Amino acid sequence: MLAKSARLTESGDFARATKSGIRYSSTNFVGYLYLTELAQPARAGLIISKAVGSSVARHRLARKIRHCIRDHYAQLPTGSLLVIRGLNKSAEADCASEISTVISNVIRKSKERAASK
Secondary structure: OOOHHHEOOOHHHHHHHHHHOEEEEOOOEEEEEEOOOOOOOOEEEEEEOHHHOOHHHHHHHHHHHHHHHHHHHHHOOOOOEEEEEEOOOOOOOOOHHHHHHHHHHHHHHHHHHHHHO
C-alpha cells in the first residue's frame, strides 16, 4: 500500500500524466511518467477499465500493480506523477514481471531525457 501522500487522486493530475508524460508500452500495460519541478514527493496512480475483467480481477490486478509501484517508488524523481494503465487482457496474464519492466523502463526513459537536456 502506498502512503496517502504518494497517491495520485485528482483527475487533472491523471490527465497531465497521460497526455504530456513520458510513455512506455508493453503488451498488457502502459506506463506514464510526468516530471514536474515541484519539491513534493512523487505520486502514483492506476487506471484499470472495466474491459480488463470482473471486479475481482480488476482489484487483484490493482493490488499487483500497487505492490510493484511500492518496490520502485524510491527510484521515482521528486515531484513526478506515475500512472500505470492496465489494458484489456492484463488481468489474465501473469504480469508481475511485466509491470516491473514497464515501471523500470519509464523511469529509465525519464532519466535519459533529463540527461540529454
